[in-house]
Amino acid sequence: MFYPIMLKIENKLIVVVGGGQVAHRKVKKLLEFGGTVRVVSPKIIDEFKDLQKEYKENIEFIYDIYNKKYIKDSHLVIGATSSRNINEEIARDCNSLNILVNIVDSKDDSDFITPSIINNDNLTISISTLGSFPYLSKKIRIDMEKKYKKFDKEYMIILEEIRRITLDNYSHKTKEIMDKALELDIVDLKEFLKELEK
Ligand SMILES: C[C@@]1(CC(=O)O)C2=NC(=C\c3[nH]c(c(CCC(=O)O)c3CC(=O)O)Cc3[nH]c(c(CC(=O)O)c3CCC(=O)O)/C=C3\N/C(=C\2)[C@@H](CCC(=O)O)[C@]3(C)CC(=O)O)/[C@H]1CCC(=O)O
Ligand SMILES: NC(=O)c1ccc[n+]([C@@H]2O[C@H](COP(=O)([O-])OP(=O)(O)OC[C@H]3O[C@@H](n4cnc5c(N)ncnc54)[C@H](O)[C@@H]3O)[C@@H](O)[C@H]2O)c1
Known part of the structure; x- marks a missing residue:
């Protein structure tokens, strides 16, 4: 079961492990909501460069494979590598350090999961199927974006x-x-x- 909350992440360090499309999607949202993000990955996709331009001091890159030392000072961790074994190791390390973790290929290894989000300044709508069909969350988001457009x-x-x-x-x-x-x-x-x- 997952309990929905609204988290204040301004000035909080969040580590995202992995530098592919999925990591990029998570990092972008975290930055939009004021988080400070450390990306740990030997390789990153080009799209990260735009985030670096826009968010400068709020994003840091460590071009290395995952190591526990990179997450010790963080408040949240997202494991978004393409390796099941590494993602599992990240989950284990977070559990031992009492850091809440989201693992993008396993809701069972995750303490939290990310909903689909509509963010209109003073109105935030988040949608989740609790992992059963994320594509439905996305469809509902697109529908609701149209339906509640006037609440800007x-x-x-x-x-x-x-x-x-x-x-x-x-x-x-x-x-x-x-x-x-x-x-x-x-x-x-x-x-x-x-x-x-x-
Ligand atoms: C909502 C959204 C938010 C975001 O990512 O920010 C999100 N997934 C999105 C899209 C999406 N994800 C996937 C597809 C391809 C279609 C498909 O496979 O279904 C698409 C559609 C697309 O990309 O078009 C594949 C996928 N997703 C997960 C797995 C692993 C698994 O099932 O175990 C796999 C298989 C990986 C593989 O192939 O191995 C797991 C998770 N994805 C979640 C969130 C969490 C559950 C939230 C919920 O249920 O609502 C959870 C549990 C963990 C987490 O990520 O926190 C975002 C929409 C954003 C938007 O646009 O609005
Ligand atoms: N939750 C979701 O919404 C969702 C959606 C699609 C896919 N997925 C899952 O997410 C995973 C990642 O997807 P992607 O498209 O970003 O994959 P990708 O292959 O594009 O990216 C994987 C990234 O992990 C990095 N990586 C690999 N080993 C690493 C290590 N030891 N330490 C640090 N970084 C390492 C790579 O350098 C790469 O940047 C997939 O394996 C898939 O199972 C999740």
Whole structure:
């Protein structure tokens, strides 16, 4: 079983072992969410160079095969090599060091797994099939991206304001106001906020 949580990873060191497509996908997301990432792999695919340009001091490369010494100071580890044996060794080392680990070719060896993510600043949606069919998570993400497109940063900031005013001044009709707010487009939502502020 996996318990879903939202992790604050800013200024936390996360080690990703492996430098292929899968490692790249995981590293990109970790950087987008503010993590500091150490990539350990004798070889990396070219796409990592773009991440280095964009995230500079937040990404470090160690061009070596996996060694336990590279994970000792980390908060999380992702084992994303193409070798079953190495991935298993990473899982064992993490268990002995009490570091939470994700192993990309084995949910059984993983303490955590990565969901598919929609990240619209103030709205994060994560989807998981708990490993049973990751491609379905991806399909649902693409569907939901379309469905909830209007909840962008600007919309969410106004919603937060509406919520605050509602809880402070209209606590007797919270649900009615919140239901209405969610139906509006951004122009009408701004008008609605002005009315509530009167
Ligand atoms: C959601 C997403 C997030 C991400 O990676 O960031 C993610 N996998 C994605 C895509 C994807 N993965 C695979 C395919 C090819 C089709 C297929 O094989 O099904 C595709 C589709 C594609 O790439 O198009 C292959 C695959 N995946 C795993 C195994 C090993 C195994 O089954 O044991 C194998 C076989 C490897 C092999 O061939 O040997 C395992 C895991 N993959 C997970 C996450 C975790 C479960 C989360 C969940 O169930 O939702 C878990 C358990 C561990 C983990 O990685 O944390 C991301 C979509 C991101 C997006 O675009 O939205
Ligand atoms: N979880 C997922 O979403 C998902 C999706 C597809 C595949 N997979 C699994 O992930 C694995 C990796 O996939 P990929 O496409 O990135 O493979 P890949 O072959 O492109 O990359 C593997 C990487 O591992 C590195 N590596 C190999 N031995 C190493 C060692 N001893 N120490 C450090 N690094 C080492 C290689 O240098 C390479 O960069 C596959 O074997 C597959 O089983 C997982």
